[in-house]
Amino acid sequence: xxxxxxxxxxxxxxxxxxxxxxxxxxxxxxxxxxxxxxxxxxxxxxxxxxxxxxxxxxxxxxxxxxxxxxxxxxxxxxxxxxxxxxxxxxxxxxxxxxxxxxxxxxxxxxxxxxxxxxxxxxxxxxxxxxxxxxxxxxxxxxxxxxxxxxxxxxxxxxxxxxxxxxxxxxxxxxxxxxxxxxxxxxxxxxxxxxxxxxxxxxxxxxxxxxxxxxxxxxxxxxxxxxxxxxxxxxxxxxxxxxxxxxxxxxxxxxxxxxxxxxxxxxxxxxxxxxxxxxxxxxxxxxxxxxxxxxxxxxxxxxxxxxxxxxxxxxxxxxxxxxxxxxxxxxxxxxxxxxxxxxxxxxxxxxxxxxxxxxxxxxxxxx
Ligand code: F0G
Numbered sequence: 001x002x003x004x005x006x007x008x009x010x011x012x013x014x015x016x017x018x019x020x021x022x023x024x025x026x027x028x029x030x031x032x033x034x035x036x037x038x039x040x041x042x043x044x045x046x047x048x049x050x051x052x053x054x055x056x057x058x059x060x061x062x063x064x065x066x067x068x069x070x071x072x073x074x075x076x077x078x079x080x081x082x083x084x085x086x087x088x089x090x091x092x093x094x095x096x097x098x099x100x101x102x103x104x105x106x107x108x109x110x111x112x113x114x115x116x117x118x119x120x121x122x123x124x125x126x127x128x129x130x131x132x133x134x135x136x137x138x139x140x141x142x143x144x145x146x147x148x149x150x151x152x153x154x155x156x157x158x159x160x161x162x163x164x165x166x167x168x169x170x171x172x173x174x175x176x177x178x179x180x181x182x183x184x185x186x187x188x189x190x191x192x193x194x195x196x197x198x199x200x201x202x203x204x205x206x207x208x209x210x211x212x213x214x215x216x217x218x219x220x221x222x223x224x225x226x227x228x229x230x231x232x233x234x235x236x237x238x239x240x241x242x243x244x245x246x247x248x249x250x251x252x253x254x255x256x257x258x259x260x261x262x263x264x265x266x267x268x269x270x271x272x273x274x275x276x277x278x279x280x281x282x283x284x285x286x287x288x289x290x291x292x293x294x295x296x297x298x299x300x301x302x303x304x305x306x307x308x309x310x311x312x313x314x315x316x317x318x319x320x321x322x323x324x325x326x327x328x329x330x331x332x333x334x335x336x337x338x339x340x341x342x343x344x345x346x347x348x349x350x351x352x353x354x355x356x357x358x359x360x361x362x363x364x365x366x
Contacts, residue, residue, distance in 0.1 A: 019044075021082055025182050028217065029083065030175070038085045038115040040072035043182055047190040047327070052297040056314065059322040063313070064195070065294075066187055069302055069333030073135060076183060076207060076331045077107035081169065083179030085111035088167040093117060095166040099153035101203065101256045102132030103332055108169050109141035120166065122146055122153040127255050129303065129337035149250060151261040154204075171206030172263055180207055184214025187327055194224040196324040201308035201331055202232035202241060202279065203257035205268035211329070212271040228327075230277035232268065233312030235305075239281040241268055253284045253340065256305035256332060282311040288344050290314060294330075296346065301334030 021043035022031055031037070045068050053063040068076035085108075088096055095118040098108045105121035105128075112119035121136050125145035136143050146153055154170060161168035171177060188194050194215050200208050208230055218224045234242055235252030240260055247260035262268060272278060282290075291307035294300045309328040313320075320326060334341060350363050 021079055021179065021182055022086065025185055028182070028185065029178055031083075031086065035086050035090045036115070037082070038089055038111050039082050040078065040110065040114065042071045042078035042082050043186065045070045045183075045186065047187060048298070048300065050294075050298055050300075050328075052293060053310065053313065053326075053328070057317045057320055057326075059320070061320050061323065062325045064187075064191070064325070064327045065298070065300060065310075066183060066327055066329045067300060067302070068183060068329065068331055069306065069336075073103075073106045073110045074131070074333035074336055075103040075107065076180060076329070077103045078111070079182055080171065080176035080179040080206070080210070081107040081111040083175040084108075084167075084169040084173050085115050085117070087175045088112075088117065088169070089115045091167070093165075093167040095120065096169045097157045097161055097166045098122070098169045099150060099157045100128070100132075100170075101150050101258055102128040102136075102336065103256060104170065105141065105143070106132050106135035106139070109136045109139035112141070112169075113139050118142070120144065120157075120160075122157055124149045124153060124258075127258060129255055130339060131336040150259050151246075151250075154263060170263070171204055171209075177206055177210040177213060180210035181214030181217065183207075183329070184211045185218060188215070188218050188224050191325065191327075193325075194219065194226050195228045195327040196226075196321065197231055197313075197326040198228040198329070199231045199233065199309040199313045199326060200329040201254075201257055201305050202234050202268065203238075203259040203262065203305070205232070205241065205262040205264035207329070207331065208232050208271055209264050209267040212275060227275060230271050230275040231312060231316065232272070232277065232279045233282050233308040234279060235287065235308060236281040236283045239279075241265065241279040242281045252287075254287055254303075254305035254308060255337075256303060257308065280312055280315065282308050282315060286311040286315065291334075291340075292345060295334065295341070300330065301341070302330040303332040303334055303336045304340050306330040306332050
């Protein structure tokens with residue numbers, strides 16, 4: 001694991017400046033003047049208050065949604081990818097590779113192509129949401145769909161990167177986590193303090209590790225007085241960190257976190273111990289309930305995996321201390337997976353109606 005010490009802890013991000021993430025937090029990141037910054041203006045995503053969630057918990061609890069689905073390729077992966085691709089470019093790399101449940105492949109493809117590099121992405125055939133596949137293809141990656149799950153794809157790309165001149169940009173690449181830790185900086189910059197609880201979906205456990213790194217660095221620099229409890233939520237059919245062992249055949253509607261053997265397992269267990277946090281499973285039904293609630297009551301469209309953080313908070317609501325501040329991380333944009341939205345909603349949808357004003361008024365209830 002790459003260690004990096006902040007050099008000028010007084011830099012506070014200015015969301016209005018239009019700076020890309022690496023410029024906004026340059027002193028906290030392992031970059032130099034020699035690093036070519038490959039950017040799509042990622043980061044600076046909104047922290048949205050959620051009254052619908054706060055009122056379900058009560059007791060003066062405040063809830064915020066860190067909506068990282070508003071990054072350029074629609075997920076938090078862009079934070080890590082601007083770093084990983086910039087550093088790969090600096091090192092003279094001409095090609096990158098990753099395994100992915102979809103979002104990493106979209107981000108890797110976009111940033112690699114922007115940096116003039118080739119991108120190879122391995123995905124589990126049939127288990128990547130349509131929007132993500134569309135992105136990887138449109139950005140011009142070579143997409144290789146294998147008959148196996150994400151865990152198998154990751155093992156293959158690690159082998160390939162060891163044997164051939166391609167840079168691995170999965171979250172075992174330390175620059176990925178360096179970039180992703182900036183989300184924690186933004187949360188503290190926005191709240192003026194670290195939250196009491198940070199609820200986050202967990203697959204490969206890179207993001208929870210990165211957030212913890214960010215919170216710790218800000219605390220060490222005196223920019224916050226406290227550290228959050230880190231609560232990681234996995235889908236019940238893909239919950240190796242909850243069960244304490246690898247899941248051979250992971251299964252969940254939240255395909256982004258359909259992972260049975262998280263590569264950052266040791267880091268995840270360290271974060272749990274250091275933060276007094278925990279891992280918990282949420283069922284697909286609980287994930288879909290939270291997903292629908294966010295859309296229909298808050299106007300926030302996230303992808304199913306992201307809603308695991310909210311499903312988890314609601315499941316543990318009785319344990320939230322009175323007056324606490326909670327942040328739920330929404331990792332990806334709902335538009336990534338339109339099929340799941342179309343199949344899981346309670347909206348009245350009238351199809352094939354005659355094009356007639358009276359008929360329209362009638363179904364409107366007038
Ligand atoms: N949420 C979304 C939307 C994701 O795409 C992922 C991971 C996670 C949560 C979990 O993050 O792995 O750092 O614990 N997606 C990876 C991918 C595996 O290939 O896009 P994690």
